[in-house]
Amino acid sequence: MAFENTLWAIGGFFIVLTPIVLIHELGHFIAARLSNIRVEEFGFGLPPRAAVIAKRKGTLFTLNWIPLGGFVRPAGEDDPNVAGGLAAASKRARFFVLIAGAGANFIMAFLIWWGAYLIGPPAVAVGGVDPGSPAEVAGLQAGDFFIEVDGQAALNSSSIANPMYENGGQPVELVVKRNSELLPITVIPRRIGEYDAAVEGPLGVQLTYSTVGVTAVAPQSPAAQAGLQPGDVIIQVGDAYVGTSEDLTTLLEANVGEAVPLLIGRGGQTFETTVMPAAPGQFSAGPLGASFEVSQDRLQRGFLASMQGSMQSIWEYITLFVRVPTMLLRGEISPSEARPLSVVGISQVAGQMVEASAANNTLFPMLNITAFISIALGLTNLLPIPALDGGRILFVLIEAVRGRRIEPEREGMVHVVGMLFLLGLMVLMIVQDIIHPVVPLQ
Numbered sequence: 001m002a003f004e005n006t007l008w009a010i011g012g013f014f015i016v017l018t019p020i021v022l023i024h025e026l027g028h029f030i031a032a033r034l035s036n037i038r039v040e041e042f043g044f045g046l047p048p049r050a051a052v053i054a055k056r057k058g059t060l061f062t063l064n065w066i067p068l069g070g071f072v073r074p075a076g077e078d079d080p081n082v083a084g085g086l087a088a089a090s091k092r093a094r095f096f097v098l099i100a101g102a103g104a105n106f107i108m109a110f111l112i113w114w115g116a117y118l119i120g121p122p123a124v125a126v127g128g129v130d131p132g133s134p135a136e137v138a139g140l141q142a143g144d145f146f147i148e149v150d151g152q153a154a155l156n157s158s159s160i161a162n163p164m165y166e167n168g169g170q171p172v173e174l175v176v177k178r179n180s181e182l183l184p185i186t187v188i189p190r191r192i193g194e195y196d197a198a199v200e201g202p203l204g205v206q207l208t209y210s211t212v213g214v215t216a217v218a219p220q221s222p223a224a225q226a227g228l229q230p231g232d233v234i235i236q237v238g239d240a241y242v243g244t245s246e247d248l249t250t251l252l253e254a255n256v257g258e259a260v261p262l263l264i265g266r267g268g269q270t271f272e273t274t275v276m277p278a279a280p281g282q283f284s285a286g287p288l289g290a291s292f293e294v295s296q297d298r299l300q301r302g303f304l305a306s307m308q309g310s311m312q313s314i315w316e317y318i319t320l321f322v323r324v325p326t327m328l329l330r331g332e333i334s335p336s337e338a339r340p341l342s343v344v345g346i347s348q349v350a351g352q353m354v355e356a357s358a359a360n361n362t363l364f365p366m367l368n369i370t371a372f373i374s375i376a377l378g379l380t381n382l383l384p385i386p387a388l389d390g391g392r393i394l395f396v397l398i399e400a401v402r403g404r405r406i407e408p409e410r411e412g413m414v415h416v417v418g419m420l421f422l423l424g425l426m427v428l429m430i431v432q433d434i435i436h437p438v439v440p441l442q
Helices: 002-034 091-119 134-138 157-166 245-253 303-329 343-360 364-381 389-402 408-435
Strands: 039-056 059-074 125-129 145-149 172-178 181-187 205-208 211-217 233-237 260-266 269-275 290-295
Touching (some): 002 039, 002 059, 002 091, 091 303, 091 389, 125 134, 125 211, 134 181, 157 303, 211 245, 245 290, 343 364, 343 408
Antiparallel strands (some): 125 205, 211 233, 211 290, 260 269
């Protein structure tokens, strides 16, 4: 398991993270070219240099040994005496080049979400309902698919969760799909303090993109002895949630001959039972002697509706980014949910979504996390922290207000100190993500 998770994290790094960083740097590069600012090098990966791929219009295109995105090295980045360099350019040109990296990330996220919604994202399903929760009181069942929340399309988990956080104690109107029938449901989410944010949310459900339901049970099988019936939804095996038939088979085969607790959804209620998986070959229908069906639905959108959905997703994640400190102080989210991630932690999350896409035969989880990380990278780089794009933009804005620039030596020293601080912070975050991985390795 640890080896597989590591492989998925590596895959997430190359499939998701590397293109995002390259697009960010490409934004800087294109803006510099449009502003007639010389670019000395565009590197794929980080130094040391492995090879020079080509030289075009005075720019070296290089391949570097550390496979982390890339970089752009403009001429005269901190020296206004270099003709045609970045520091010698006008305030407008410098601002354009500095903000273009984040702009490229926003454009990338917009195009990814637009394409994802055109394809049709999988509808978010109820994977499980917590006993005594508002979801159970309202009649939500495992296997229900969210169609609308508070009058808006349930495009992703955020469009479901955000109205619940924002309307604690107030009725929220839902439309869910159950057995091909659309049902209106009214739910009253809990207020802050009425639930443990580290364990569950204001609604009290587990969300997934697919559910595993029982379609047939063989007589005298472990499933029959455990009381399973056609129509039941397998929510949990032990402490692990089940989203695919592969998940279920893997968990059961790892516990052949042992009593394993199951959490089952049936008719709007959940109950626990115990099953003893049979040895391979004892039943033709697998270790439980039952057959299963993975249920999945899609939210189809037209051309313009997909564009609107993409813009809505970008706005939701931007507002979430801004609201996180307040949500943390108010107890709406736990510190573990708000912890910053290093490249290691981001790769772990990305790898988990790549794995989810492969397991569920849908690109949406991978596309969604790619767009989200792209937005997060763009926003983070715009923070007014020295050495980041936002820190350099701040100096340009100060220059515009003062009417003269701060001495390059002083600005350079501020950026050096900022870079040292960020490097130290990055090391600490990497250590944290290795010792306490976001995706458990075991």
